Amino acid sequence: MKYHIKRVDEFDLKDQRVFLRVDFNVPMENGKITDDTRIKETLPTIKYLIEHGAKVILGSHLGRPKAGNKKEFSLSPIAEKLSSLLNFEVLLMENPTGGEGFKNILSQLKPNQIILLENLRFESGEEKNSQDLAMQWAKYTDIYINDAFGACHRAHASIVALPSFVSKRGMGFLIDKELKMLSHLIEKPDHPYAALLGGAKVSDKIGVIEKLMDLVDLFLVGGAMSYTFLSAQGIPVGKSRIEKDKLNFAKEMLNRVHARDKKLLLPIDHVVAKSIDNLNDVKTVHQIPDDWMALDIGPQTQELFSSELTKCKTIFWNGPMGVFEKEPFSHGTFNIAKTLAHLKATTIVGGGDSAAAAHICEMAHHMTHISTGGGASLEFLQGDRLPGLDILRNPRRS
Ligand code: ADP
Ligand code: MG
Secondary structure (H helix, E strand, C coil): CCEEECEHHHCCCCCCEEEEECCCCCCEECCEECCCHHHHHHHHHHHHHHHCCCEEEEECCCCCCCCCCCHHHCCHHHHHHHHHHHCCEEEEECCCCCCCCHHHHHHCCCCCEEEEECCHHHCCCCCCCCHHHHHHHHCCCCEEEECCHHHCCCCCHHHHHHHHHCCCEEECHHHHHHHHHHHHHHCCCCCCEEEEECCCCCHHHHHHHHHHHCCCCEEEECCCHHHHHHHHCCCCCCCCCCCHHHHHHHHHHHHHHHHCCCEEECCCCEEEECCCCCCCCEEEECCCCCCCEEEEECHHHHHHHHHHHCCCCEEEEECCCCCCCCHHHCHHHHHHHHHHHCCCCEEEEECHHHHHHHHHCCCHHHCCEECCCHHHHHHHHCCCCCHHHHCCEEECCC
């Protein structure tokens, strides 16, 4: 039996109350949204629902609110932003379940209004996948649509318990796009195929490295992760960040790469500093001195990686090449992003920080796809089942 997830355009939506789970977990500073990509990415689904006469109820989490600091995590700035993007009235409910009289509000909803529930994590049952909480939403939900790809790896009440009570359930256009793009990386990708990996830790990425081992022709490794690999080969890395308990994994991986006639390239020069906060003392070296730490790949490594990437037809990028948040250590990441941007290859970016880096250097719109789900995209690629997708699957008759 084949399994199929229904997409929003496969439902009859007229006058139906649609609970749309979105991922509006956007970065904020002092109450202002600093990157609205996640909001913009859900607009196609929201617009489709509006155009087809649905009564739209949006639900999202934001951050990790604890009791007492609710104001800071209110969706109020998001309601405002959404309203200006859609040119629609967005009614923010104070209560994440809608509260008393919500059915009445819904029945009187005007055609130019949609509803946004307050931060779902204000309800303690959300993260506990509470059936009772989900039942409160289910009472007024005719159709449940999930478009929150970035939250699909979490078994929370609005992701798993709620759709289990609603027989008409499916996905929005964003999840559909994510699944198509990420599937391309594991099903018949064009070769040569490279994985460009970086970021903070080897340990975060072991699952995906294991999976990619059978798929890619080439690994290019930068970021903090590369110093564990260099150290595993006995190359001095000074005070660079390494994971001692992953040295054996790194060694074993290097052996497996060679046994399979694949390539794994590591940085050949580095931008180093005495500490991450000492920006006056930054230099480029081929050998990392004892008291220094490597915080970015150097210009020769950028050239080496770029010339390899130029030969590829498929590239998966996860993890920045250095501490891109600080200008002196941002060049490696931004220059590699520029290289990717100018290629004809399929370029897919996964990982929250890599996506942020691509946006900051204004290369994001040149990539084939930037996943909106950091953790969720890695879990999907490494073959884990995402609970939020599993619950949407219905057997296909044929
Ligand atoms: P992603 O979110 O794209 O999966 P990660 O979360 O794994 O990426 O890693 C991002 C972090 O890695 C960034 O905050 C960056 O500063 C850090 N990082 C990258 N290179 C280094 C390095 N050489 N030393 C220390 N930290 C690094
Ligand atoms: Mg990250």
